[in-house]
Amino acid sequence: MYNCETQKHVHEFVGSVKLAELGSDDVHNHRFAGVTGEARPWKGSHVHLIKTKTDFFNDHYHEIEVFTGPAIPVGNKRHVHFVYACTKERDGHKHMFIVATLIENPIGEVEYCPTY
Template identity: 60%
Template structure:
């Protein structure tokens, strides 16, 4: 994507917004021996970041609380995966921050961008 492709109009010079994805998921269980639990999370990705012939999205959010802690998630998605009709999703996997001496793995796919748009 060229800088010119992101220009809103000839006179204002503000960048056009690209697109974002909704996401939601649950972490995998942690502390299996002493206190098995997981966390939920949801949010909106950052805008598209061009990468090769595709693009990726940064995802930054926090999980829900379990007892007295939560975890942060800060990860970059994989490139777009076409799902038909010109739409796509992104695969996302990683680890939460370490809090209360443990972290959680997570794996999810974003929701389709602009699901009711053209």
């Protein structure tokens, strides 16, 4: 049973960063995936922390540490979150990325805490 006091829901995410052009022979991007942190109340909604690393490509990776935006309803009492952010700098550059989380608990019943 879902217990709002001990466990808040999480979301899966998968994305790809925008291209970085560091020279004519060094155009590249990175991929990332994972599971967000638990829901945190925020301004009448909630957000999630995304903390991960991109794949290792072109002799480096990038760290990502950002909060999602608030919940965006998508119907049937479900929601997603949107993120528009930037990786941390590595190897003299960083990458912008845009990603939406996947729907929380996609095959289970949705139970909400009263404050979310």
